[in-house]
Structure formats: structure tokens, C-alpha cells
Amino acid sequence: MTVTTDTRKQILDAFQFRHATKQFDSSKTVSDEDFAVILEAGRLSPSSYGFEPWKFLVLESQELKEKLWPVAWGAQNSLKGANRFVIVLARKKADTLYSSDYITRIMTEVQGIPTEYAEQKRASFEAFQKKDFDLLESDRALFDWASKQTYIALGNMLTAAALLGIDSCPIEGFNKAAVEEILVNEGILDPEHFGVSVMAGFGYRAVEPYPKTRQSLQEVVQYLK
Numbered sequence: 001m002t003v004t005t006d007t008r009k010q011i012l013d014a015f016q017f018r019h020a021t022k023q024f025d026s027s028k029t030v031s032d033e034d035f036a037v038i039l040e041a042g043r044l045s046p047s048s049y050g051f052e053p054w055k056f057l058v059l060e061s062q063e064l065k066e067k068l069w070p071v072a073w074g075a076q077n078s079l080k081g082a083n084r085f086v087i088v089l090a091r092k093k094a095d096t097l098y099s100s101d102y103i104t105r106i107m108t109e110v111q112g113i114p115t116e117y118a119e120q121k122r123a124s125f126e127a128f129q130k131k132d133f134d135l136l137e138s139d140r141a142l143f144d145w146a147s148k149q150t151y152i153a154l155g156n157m158l159t160a161a162a163l164l165g166i167d168s169c170p171i172e173g174f175n176k177a178a179v180e181e182i183l184v185n186e187g188i189l190d191p192e193h194f195g196v197s198v199m200a201g202f203g204y205r206a207v208e209p210y211p212k213t214r215q216s217l218q219e220v221v222q223y224l225k
């Protein structure tokens, strides 16, 4: 891959272009081809040990959007105007505990690791979960660890969208328990295995955003020499 001044500019232009879109133009549609790229950016995202503790729900049902509306205050602009809407789920302890069937399946079926090496990887993962990150302290700690990784996928999806000239809004303005209850009642969410992590709307801006505000690079970067 050749990196040129143009590449650098293209990347930074996309980060400048991306903003949390508050008003979408509901008459504009994101093409299937572009949306497929956004989903691929999520799917190809890195995760701790490569365990991909996520699932992406693509919300197309107007009826379900209306049910979520009152319990997802931060999503209302997107539910109304964004052409595509994604609910990102994170896996729970039943799947992310080092000894789970899910972890075994990913190591053997997805990663293609021979059994002997898979057991070594599991032992390393067990030590990481128990000692390094103290993740077995509570079910919530384990869920939040999985959820953190879904935010990497979220970030990649937002950036991929921006590179395609598509606007987006990341969303955690919702009542997690209430959203989960709706999804469970609809038979969409298995609460043993998944919880709601974050959401995102994708579409096209209706108005130009306010100029970006950020701390300076000097304020947020510290070089250790």
C-alpha cells in the first residue's frame, strides 16, 4: 500500500466530515453497497483474543422503531431520519467466560486453531480474565469488557461511513433495561447471551453541523521519553 499526502488528507478529511448528526434528511437513502461496506467495517474489527463478542442488529421495522422511541431519547433523531439503524449487541458471560462453548467454537471453527493450541490459548485467556483484568469480579465487568470492544466496531463503522460521505450518529442515549425488555419480548434478544451495547444511525445530513470542538493535541497527548 502506498501512502501519499493525498491518503493522509483523505483520512483527516473523513474525520473532520464525521460528526454526530442530529438532523438527518429522511428522503436520502444509503445504498445497499455502501451499507454492506459499513457492516464489513464492523465485522472486520479487532477484538481481544479475536473473540468477536458482538452482533449487529439492523433495525428496519417501523413498528419496532416506534416501540424503541420512548426509551431511546438519544436515538430519536436517528430513528426518525436516518436511513439505516444499527443496534450493537455485546455478548454476556454465558459466551465470554474462558470456558464457554462459544469461546471453544470461535477458536476451533472460526480461527481454525488445533485443539492443543486452543487449550493453551484458553489458559492464557483464563489468566487474563481472572488476574490481569479481574473480569470475573461481576457479570457487569465481563459485559462491559465485551461492550468496550463493540465500540471499536462502532468507531470503524462511523469512519467507514465518513469515507463514503455518509453521515452517522453514535448512540448511548437509551435506557438499556427498557430496550432489552422490548427486544426480549419481541423474541429478538436472548438475554442469557446478549445485552445491548450501543446503537448508530446512518444517513445523510439535513443541515451543516457546528464547527468541531476539540482540545488541542498538546492537551491530550503526552510523550514519554
Ligand SMILES: Cc1cc2nc3c(=O)[nH]c(=O)nc-3n(C[C@H](O)[C@H](O)[C@H](O)COP(=O)(O)O)c2cc1C
Binding pocket: 018, 019, 020, 021, 022, 073, 074, 075, 169, 170, 171, 172, 173, 174, 198, 212, 213
Ligand atoms: C458512545 C457515544 C454515545 C453517544 N450518544 C449519543 C446519543 O445518544 N445521541 C446523540 O445525539 N449523540 C450521541 N453521541 C454524540 C456525541 O455527543 C458527539 O460525538 C460529541 O459531542 C462530539 O461531537 P461530534 O461527534 O459531532 O464531533 C454519542 C457519542 C458517542 C461516542
